[in-house]
Amino acid sequence: MGNQSNIVKKLSSSDYKNSTKEALWELNAVLMSHHLLDFIGDIKFRQAIQGVLCRGESYHQLRRVIAKSHGRNFRGSSDNQIMNWNECARFLTNCIIYYNATILNDVKLESDSVEDFKRSELIKRFSPSGFSYLNFQGKFAFLNDTEMNDMNALMKRLYKVKL
Template identity: 25%
Template sequence: MGEIEVAIGILHWFGMNLAPRFTNLHAQLKHLYRGPDQEGYADFLIQPVGQIDRHLIAVEKSNLDHIAATLGLKEMSQSVLVRKICTLSGHHRTRKALFEYDKLIRTIYTLRYLRNPQLQRDVHRWENRIESYHQLRSTIAQVNGKKELTGRTDLDVDISNQCGRLIANVVIACNSMLLSRLLGRCMPTGNDKALDLVRRISPAAWQHLHFLGHYAFRDKRNPLDLEAVLAGIGWE
């Protein structure tokens, strides 16, 4: 077991949800666990593979709270902390409680995912957006033929990474403004074909951009003329 196996539980501590997409739903049946009532599942179509030790989670709550506080105060990164926990003996009570808690949260999410087709579609869209963003970042990083971050020191690499993030965010912000203008232009016309096309365009698209072109930094007195950019776009 490693960091991935406990990520769902750890994020749940901080009010966030890790919502993975399951490509093989049948395989997820091996990760469904139950409470103490074994007889209550006798007639269920999907059978749990084991029991969650909720008592252990309750007993180890103070230690789990300490782990959460360590992460919340950023005294240690999640990857480092989880690696340390995973080096402990499999019989270590706090380690076992952490994985038991993750089983609980993962089981709840998996059951919701299996029962809710809309959640499955939403997760699919979210992951596609994340993938689009990563592709945009990769394209920016490879400008001038470079395939990785530049810099000789950790600070130089971090600056290079943050510059890439800034450019990507500017691209997404600009695309969002353009798409909002297009959407506002299409809605009064009742052109369903145009509306559907606009809604399918990703704000992370970059095929219309030339990253080796001229970068113009404007102030509030000389904003980007969005209407001029969209002047040549029409709908049949």
């Protein structure tokens, strides 16, 4: 058994065929077969994988909505501006998901603490990447006031909503 650097050297070698590569290809085939059999035979495993794929797709859907905002006028004319815009859009996407996840987590914790398990189970089905309530069109002014959003007040209002 070799250490990591030896394996990387052998895999990076110019030889198309060597025993280490062939062994790793065989191991990969075995693991892929095992994964495929699990996927076929276990409904919960299949549902979990499909859920992860849907979450990934919803991330990209939110990312596309942000990219299309303001008629794509934020793109830029140079490579650096385009790269900067894409990084900002990814950052904004992650901020929205974090904000939603924080809200959903707080509502779920409150539901669990008052033993409202029906509401708690319903909250589990909501996606942190949901954005139907957001408006990405128009002009926005940031940092006009120094007041931060009061998350506790928002949570209190959300607890009162009947689901």
